[in-house]
Amino acid sequence: MAESHTRSAYGTARQAGGGRRSSRRPAALIFFGAVVAVVLFVWALAAAFEYVDGLVVADSHRVAETGEIVRTRFGGPLTTAEIVDYLPERLRFRPVSWLFWPLQFSLVRDAIAVTGLVGFVSVFTMYAIWWERKVAAHIQSRLGPMRVGGWHGWAQSLADKIKLLTKEDLVPAGADRILYRLAPYMAFTPVLLAFVALPFGTYWVLRNLDVALLFVLAMLGIEVIAVIVAGWASNNKWSLYGGMREASQMVAYESPMGLALLVPIMLAGTLNLAAIGDQQQAGFHMWVVFRNPFAAVAFVLYFVAALASCKRAPFDLPEAESELVAGFMTEYSGFRWGVFFFAEYTSMFVVSGLATTLFLGAWYSPLPAGWGEALAGGGVVARAAHGLLFSGPLWFIAKCVALVYVQIWLRWTLPRVRIDQVLYLFVQVLLPLGMVVLLGNTLWVFLVPEDGIVAVVANTLLCTAGVIVAAAFLGVAVVARARRYRLVGSLAVDHLPGA
Amino acid sequence: MWTIGLTHYLILAAMLFCIGVAVIVTKRNAIGILFGVELILNAGNLNLVAFSRYRGADIAGQVVAMFGIVLAAAEAAIAVAIVVNLYNATATIDVDSATTLRG
């Protein structure tokens, strides 16, 4: 490359690059090993998901036939006998049934589910932080964390967590000690609770609330108070500014967000997230975002408001580091600071989850569901293939992660807007737009027949647009990689692994 | 004791109501009084919902409670506006000091 020529002629002593051929091979091995491991892991997960899914589905079918109380959510009544019945032939011996014995108590199942959720949230946030740093670094032509753990610094977040745990936990003089200590948990608990009602699959929800959407929104709203309280309790003017900004920003973004969410609610006719998701299973042309033009606009509207709701750039005013030092987090350090961080990344996942469930086909793959029916009844392998290709929590997580990626991408691309511009944007631009969208959607539902030519044309056009966007994104990525448009530039130090 | 009935909710609501009244009576601070009002409204709503539940899932109670929440939101907005005005006029939100009609 051109750069390397200049560097070799006029670089500094740090590029002593010649004699480290030997370190290349382990790197390649690690890379391919990681690829294989990830594939295996995903496959195993899909199998596991599909298996548990099958448990519940089988259960619900049986119940429906025998006319008992129908409880189709994960957490419905299961008996040991039923679990054992579902096991493959080879595994049906007594110790296994004893193994599954605790599962028949709903409290046990809840405990397992809660543990799983908390574990998922912790792992997700930890890797989201690492991932954000990597994405940011690659956007900025650097490498980001490369050392801790080996392969691309995968253990960096873990190390950071340990560092944060051992850091001194300061409470500033003159702070309101109770509220100062309480605020991080007040921020984190609601977003964690939002997972109670957030479905990862038809049966993959802790509590299938009929008002799940409102519940999740309420939890996102309560987080705001924690930020205000944190800002106030810190006894720091910058923090106070952060808190007040969050309050005014929240007043502004809530209404357009609510209006945008009314569109999928209106199309689905329910507030139950699992039900809304299930309505989109027929393939990606049935996704709400492609249903009609207004729904597409509503998706964009919701996503913009969601950025503000997670305090992500360009709406990261409460912690605007170039203006308010760190906003409401200025005085926080150590573990409490980390908790705020966790809350931010978790809420990123929650708003992405809402967007996925409401607009982007929830936990269903873009493939038409009919193609998967042949696989549905088969053995474990067929089931795993079904889970991998057609539906299941993996698809939900993948879509959410894609949306989280978009949020990260935006953050490292856009400058920050000013507080008056935020208020203007949400109250005077997006709120009227939301009203128009809502009205338009209402009229569409009433006037346009579902199988009519207008609906089909609009649906086709929107689907095409969606495919083009996705293809363009993938195409740019593939072409750039093929032609070695690597962003990593001269700021990357040569002797780091992976450089 | 372990079977929760209508009376439990009614007594709880009565307690909340009385605490709300006590807050209103003892606070001089306008916003503090607002807190008391919110507690009282909540007690009332709780009553309505409890009756709605224990009288054959009559939906009327819930609907009225919903109107109660709407009213509370409206009341809070207006109250905060008035309090801010009071503060701008008298530099305090002590309700005892708002003695003139021409604020």
Place this chain on the structure above:
Amino acid sequence: MAKLTDKMVEGQPDLLADLDAETLATDDLLTEEMLVNMGPQHPSTHGVLRILLRTDGEVVREATPHIGYLHRCAEKIGENVAPFQFIPTTDRLDYLAAMNNNQTFSVAVEQLVGIEVPERAVTIRILMAELNRIASHLVSLGAYGLDMGAFTPFLYAFRERERIMDLFEAACGARLTYSYITIGGVTMDLPDGFTDACREFLEYLEPKIHEYNQLLSYNQIFIKRAGGVGVISAADAIAWGLTGPCLRASGVRWDLRRCMPYEGYEQYDFEVPIGLPQGGEPPVPPGVPQPRVPRGVVVGDCWSRYFVRVIEMYWSVHLVRQALDRLRPGEHKAKLPRSLKLPVGEIYFEGENPRGQLGFLVIGDGSPVPSRVKVRGPSFNNLSITSHVCRDCLLADVPAIVGSIDIVMGEVDR
């Protein structure tokens, strides 16, 4: 907020006395005015600058810069050492444009003593000065993005700057404080292959500037944040003694390289960009895509100041190319006595630095050590307009304005 109001009064009675009664009377009876310290430890004050803000909510009523946290007695040092020995101190004035500082001081002393600088040395000086102008503007551009919350342009700018640093390092061995340009020429001749490496870098850089425009300059959010904010009229700019891009952005076509040429700048072909209203097309060198000032920009606002620097980078690239073309073999330094005696007399010389006009007053008394060295720093004068511009703007505009003025505290405090 109650506690905060208490705290801010403590220990600062003099500042509270400044609260003008008029503001208090016209506004509502008691809007909570707060005194907020922006700096000296603040992410966007570009060093140890402290700006005292009197705010009413998000609105800044008054901004008072407080300086002196980086004072190192540069002028006093100049009165105690020979001019040669003062060169390293000039590096540390505006440490982002050390080459330009060296050059200005060298020219001042050369004019006082009457030294003829060889042709090649002059060309190398212009080459280095313009390269350093690019490096300095790159930092300014990137840091301005940072002030606006855009992280990425900062690292791009530093990536490019690193390559200029590489070139400088090849020439003189230092990456920040060069002391390369010295009295009578430059300390050492250019190394072999420098010209090619430099040309290659210019080829690489020019399209990158266009990329920055796409990424940052024409970004709608950026335009909304910087356009129409912190407008300085031409009259104000002149009255406050603004120089450099800050002055030119207000529409005054004043560049010492063009108006009072030194070091043979008159023989070079370049244009002086100024701030233009929306739709304006600033002049650019041939072969560069024509930029256009977007909607929402006013002459003299933050965006204009920012954009003048971007256009200047194009022209500096053009100038470096010309200098490379003019490079002929020859002496790189005039023959000078070991101990240079300064004649009795004084000289005041100003050169066009990236941040404005850097002036040196050198008074000689027949000894090798000047009896007085006075520095006129552009950042110091430019900074003085802050309190005038930051009146009744929003809190978020303060970093925008201070960043667009582009100060280096090393030069403000000296």
Place this chain on the structure above:
Amino acid sequence: MRHALRWIVMAGVWSALAGTAWGAEAPVPPAESSSTILEAIAFYAMAAVALLSGLAILVSRNLVRNVVCLLAALGAVAGLYFLLAANLLGAIQLIVYAGGTLVLITFGVMLTSRPGSDRQLVRGWERIAGGVVCVTLFIGLCMVLLCTEWATVAASAEPTTVAAVGRALLTDYLVPFELASVLLLVMLIGAAYLVRRDGESGAEDDADRC
């Protein structure tokens, strides 16, 4: 006292938030007894939270702490709504009250708090008199409550659905519903009118002047 308050506040917020989710389980009809113990525990926990945070509001003089206490109380009441199978109402309580109204009140607190010159509570004898009145009121209410034979009808097993509430709102209660929306509009205009400043139109001017 300080410590007691701290624990009340912390326990309140925590269990209110946790309780809201926990109580959100598909409700069990009151007549059946399989999970009444759980229901009772949930009820008592949330009742305790509501009452204790109410008491904390009563004794605490710090307005922002009061806001947090009120958040706990509102969350607890929302949890009780979930327990009473009024899921929609519970969610609305959280989203409107805790999300919206409380932020508004916090605004009010921050706009109007001053260096601690204000006395928060009334004079001592007034406090005692108020307490007596409240206790009397409570005793009276309890007597009425306990002496009345409430004609409880066996509740149905199904929780009231969102659709049912919506249908009721748009049929039987259409007029109050429309009145409520008119009220909200009036409130919007009224609040905007009340807090306007004379002679200037607010922060926008300030921004323009820059």
